[in-house]
Amino acid sequence: MSSTRVDEVNEPTGEFTSHDAPPKRLGLALVIICAAQLMIVLDGTIVNIALPHLQVDLGFSQANLQWVITIYTLAFGGVLLLGGRLGDLYGRRRMFVWGVALFTASSLAAGLAQSESVMLIARAVQGLGGALAAPNALALITTTFPAGKERNRAMGVFAAMSGAGAAIGLILGGILTEIDWRWNFFINLPIGLVVAFAAQRVLTESEDGRGSLDVPGAITSIAGLSSLVYGLTHAASSSWSDPTTVTYLAVGAVLLLAFVVIETRTKHPLLPMRILTDRTRGTSYFVMLIVGAAMFAMFYFLGIYIQTILGYSALKTGLAFLPFSFGIVIAAQVASQAISRMDPRWISGTGAGFATLGMWGFSHLEPDSTYVANLLPWIVVLAFGLGLIFVPLTLTAVHAVAHEDSSVASAVLNTMQQVGGTLGLATLSTIFVNNLNDKVAELTAKMPTGGPAPTAEQMAAAKKAISAEAFTYGASHAYVVAAIMIAIGGLITLVFLNVKHRELAHDGAEPVHIG
Known part of the structure; x- marks a missing residue:
């Protein structure tokens, strides 16, 4: 059944006919699902550009400002597994629409x-809405x-x-902040309203799943993931040895261990262990975690470099990432065509090679580097590599x-990406800060002593030069x-991802009726 074309199946058997599900309906379904996904993903970066303006208008202290990002991350990352399971149990379209509606309403409240x-309450609800919509969006593609x-x-x-959502968020954030920071939230309103309205008319509801909600599993997973994400976030802004960091990471680990024990003993688990124990899916999840960790940190450091070292404005910084969006979109389309002829391991492995080269290229940036000669080529190479990675791994992850497990399997993938991004920022920030401090100490020790005292302008210039070189x-x-x-x-993909492209063409997941 799964390999049968959409226009060859008969309605009496609960399947498709060419009249009921013409190709344009599939196209419309894809637009609806991807519009919601883009809205959720770009929110991770679009708000970053607006933070300085938001801080002034709402009176945030510097210490509390980070919570505009952190509280969204906690709600989103902590509830993803529950959001996926709710879709499997009570309807994927229903949870998708509810998630989009929550996200849209809270965007209005934030604006x-x-x-x-x-603002903080609205951001938390945004995270909850995203956690309901994101896993069910991917599941709807798998089953549609x-x-x-x-x-x-x-x-x-x-x-x-x-993949391109983060870069598009930077671009939109720069443009909208020039108008008013509140438009970074208002932009979600027309998208969300159209998606929620159209989804109910184009996408068909899945049947309610069997079983009941695993409440103990839901509580321990939400508390454990939230504690883990907060511990990693705190490590990025303080240190790994900070008592708060250690406490939250330890509590998160204990709660997640309890979650695993609960899942192996309950009749209707929130996360069936069969999803994780499959070699293909396990490999896909782990590689997505690693790649997500590297990509998230890249945006963080590169965004600072472009603004502080190259001196670009917020808008110009966003536009500087435009080639990244184009590169990843083009590569994703190349990968989607190649996957019908090549095994996923070779496509993702090749992509990892390109992405590794691109990331290595950034390590050669200097204070006097230029965008066109020293930055743009590596942005394009990295984007192309990531596009080749994401498509095969997204397919093999589900x-x-x-x-009956489609949404929760998608939720695991989203969770890996979310935790990976937070882990990457915490880990690479520690490496960055330690090396930056060492370089500042080295350069400061080399400053000439004695002679006439430097002027204020000379001191400012010296500090700026030291700061740029240390960064x-x-x-x-x-x-x-x-x-x-x-x-x-990439190596893990080549060694352990053994699924064949022919198997993906005859996947067991059943497409559902559209319209």
Whole structure:
């Protein structure tokens, strides 16, 4: 059934006919799903550009400002598994629409916020909405599009939106902040309303799953993931040895261990262990975690470099990432075409090679580097590599998943990307800060002593030069480690990802009726 074309199946058997599900309906379904995914993904970076303006208008202290990002991350990362399971149990379209509606309403509240508390509550609800919508969006692609070319093409577009969303967020953030920071939230309103309205008319609801909600599993997973994400976030802003960091990481680890024990003993687990024990899916999840860690940190360090070293404005910084978006979209389409003829390991392995080279290229940036000569080529190489990685791994991450587990399997993939990004930023920030401090101490010790006292202008120029050189020195070490991480991910893919492209063309997941 899964390999049957959409226009060859009969309605009396609960399957498709050419009249009921013409290709344009599949195209419309893909637009709806990917629009929601793009809205959720770009929110991770679009708000970063607006933070300085938001801080002034709402009176955030520097210490509390980070919570605008952190509280969204906690809610999103902590509830993803539950959001996926709710879709499997109570309907994927229903949870998808509810998630988009929550995200849209809270975006309006954030845009209208006049105080810290309202903004933080709105951001938390945004995270909850994203956690409901994101895993069910991927599951809807898996269960809507027939295995083979249709699903490969859809996954290519979906992966491109997921990968390019962060860069598009930087671009939109720069443009909208020039108008008013509140438009970084208001931009979600027309998208969310159209998606929520159209989804109910184009996408068909899945049948309710069997079993009941695993409440103990839900509590321990939310608490454990939230504690882990917060511990990693705190490590990025302080240190790994900080008592708060250690406490939250330890509590998170204990709770997640308890979660695993609960899942192995309950009749209807939130996360069936069969999803993780499959070699193909396990490899895909782990590699996505590693690659997500490297990519998230790349955006962080590169964004600072472009603004502080190259001196670009917020808008110009966003536009500087435009080639990244184009590169990843083009590569995703190349991968979606190649996957019908090549095994996933070779496509992802090749992509990891390109991405490793691109990340290594960033390690050679200097304070006097230029965008066109020293930055742009590596942005294009990295983007092309990541596009080749994301499409095959997104397909293999949900390969051969039972129909009733589609959403929670997608949720695991989203969780790996979220935790990976947070882990990458925490780890590479530590490497960056340690090397930056060492370089500052070295350069400060070399400053000439004696003679006439330098003028204020000379001191300012010297400090600026030291800061720029120390930043690029620290970031270069972080990029080298990120390149090694991607290379390791590529090797793991080549060795352990043994699924064949013919198997993806005859996946067991059943497409559902559209319209």
